[in-house]
Amino acid sequence: MKTDFTKLFINGEWTDGNSDSTINNRNPYDGADLGTIKAASKKDLDHAYQSAQKAQEEWANELPQVKREVMEKAVRIVEENQEMIIDWLIKESGSTYMKAAGEVKVSILSMKEAATYPYRMEGKILPSQVPGKENRVYREPLGVVGIISPWNFPFHLAVRSIATALATGNGVVVKPATHTPVTGGLLFASIFEEAGLPKGLLNVVVGRGSEIGDDIVTHPIPRLISFTGSTEVGRRIGELAGKNLKKTALELGGNNVFIVLDDADIDQAVESALFGKFYHQGQICMSINRIMVHKDIHDKFVDAFVSRVKELNTGNPAEKATHIGPLIDEDQAERILKDIDASKEQGAEVILGGDAKDNLLSPTVMTGVTNDMPIAKNEIFGPVAAIIAFDDDEEAVRLANEHPYGLSGAVHSSSIERGTNFAHRVQTGMIHVNDESVNDEPHMPFGGEKDSGLGRFNGEWALEEFTTVKWIGVQHKRRDYGPFIEKR
Template structure:
């Protein structure tokens, strides 16, 4: 058994190193505020040193063989599987997620790692293309990008960290990874232990337990990093994008969402309710893809509202360590205050309260508001909490129009008994992903995961992530003497 909660050091250059900023962070359980660990924050100088180390290590790793990279990933998978029980427990304790959510996250993380074995051979490939003067051979090489800055969020720290780290390493890059300090053990220490066990060369994977107060924009501006991979809020994503653009660095940004769940006039209401319950309330609504607006055709509206509210009332709330719990705590008191503020805003804007929730400790039980206006502030806000908004549409066309009226474009869902109509409408929605007769929270390692508009740039998933995390180089060989014009 591995006790991750006693491991509070950063992993730099293949060694476990204590942060030397002089500051500490109290890592607490969101459910009961009990102390999990005290972490010494790594300094900006330590982070700068790590970039230099990663830059040197990457040069050697870029020349690694397919078999070397494959072995590292397979061994890391072995570690993650051997310690699944401890990892699941830690995810639940540190994120406030339920045991179900923690198991789902571990499963998704293992899928990401397994899929990397299907493209580990892509880097170092070369293909020839015709063109140019007689005797010219054109070779196109796919090469590692270099050093990648990885910045992951609090909600799915294992999966959303590995989504960057694993393809980066599989494709010959080095990584400097900063997990959200609130979940630094699950999102950082666990992964460092896995890659240490896997024998990754020193400096290829580095994990730094620090915060923005200490390091500022160093992960973005350091001249060694070639790509900044960030999952988090749109506001922070805009900041990263502006800095990266000014420094001509690549970005992979998976940002916020305002995902619509559309119930059309011919939908199966019972199944739509089943899907909406899961897609709205998993992990207390703290997921970028979560259902943010439920848009229902007027013919199904009253039935849906009644059945959705009845099902919501039955959801067990409380201790996430209890296997029966569906709704656990929000990640911290700031998020809890924001969610409470959204409840007040919905009421102020005239939404009808269908289900009145309550706050006990750090747990907010679900709220449901109906008759919401899509142009209201509450409908245009990413809620990140167990607050459901239901909007009535007069026609199916209007429902799809309402669904698209948002600055975001991550995920979306459409319920209908006419699959051809559903697919036709899906292509009208300006979103990176649309799911017909399903909810909005879907992920897989072999699909183009990403959004449009304010929901981000770039795509994860094989083979799209290969293009994101590598570069191409043209090498031409002139085999016959060329005649020049002058």
């Protein structure tokens, strides 16, 4: 595999972009220079889409064992280069070693699931209401898929779409986030190039949103746009795609609740909350945003939780003992600090942390939070735990559903049935009983409700998103069209 990533990958060639601008790739922890990339222009984007379309026509008809062999070889390449990929995730996205290793592991599982798709392109033969007719339904690739990958889990959230699209017979153009051009895009160009993927099927364009952001959606070639990111940007993509009658798979923001009922095992809930809140500095769409605790156990939970948060190590993500690394940039830290201050003015109390050095924000715990405070209303995307007390189950359900997001969540109770019944009442695409909110399994439907997105990733649900179906009616004997064609 390559180790130097400073060029785009279009039509099987590593090339400079034609834009006048450049992308300066830097380590978010220490600012170290990771390389400069000459950005893609609209001309480059068009070349990428044209290349994908041309290559896809043959790939769509390729034998399933050939597609599977490419996917399986790509898996082996990732397995053999895990430490190099982990190193890139640490230095490019600010991932701790623990997070980066976990991200590569789940990415491998997603790729293995995708390797099964060529043999799961199932069709159906259905009866007809017309005499002598047979109805056949075929599952086919869409054609070309445009993928816009995020910076927080760049490797995994890119590959779950890239691998799915390729395995189902599509061509691909990827635009990674400018913070993570390597781990969100260029690494895959090298992986699949080495795996023997035909030239032109996978293209990676590193460019600024202001220059090619709209065009990757509105270009006439792609039939599906897969995007993971903020709800604000997702709305824009949805509008542009809708105007051009394109499909979208959108995994957007979350305001995920972690609910501790009065009969919960407090120690178990604390451990779950610790992981679900602070894993990757809370920069995960599924991260816990609001910790809601029944008033009768609130103080016990807070004391136990704060005690555990104090044990977390903050600092250089390259050190294996580090739990909390940097936010992706200083703007994120400043945004979160503003929400903390505004919430304090409304009555919330910071009982731990609340300070930052550059973009390294200390793990923070706030109590006295209410659902209308900025730290509860807004997606935090950082290492701040906002704890809300509630009186009873009815209030907890109301508070959980009050905001317009519905991605993930969790509920803790010593009664599995009570916890499950409560989970049914929370308006969210995913929720977990006696666990935390950050879960992703490659065979389970991943996606949200309300402002958290459209569609589902993973397993059979991804097959629905990245393919289409065609009805072919077969008339086996001459059809009688009745009086319409009677001879006069």
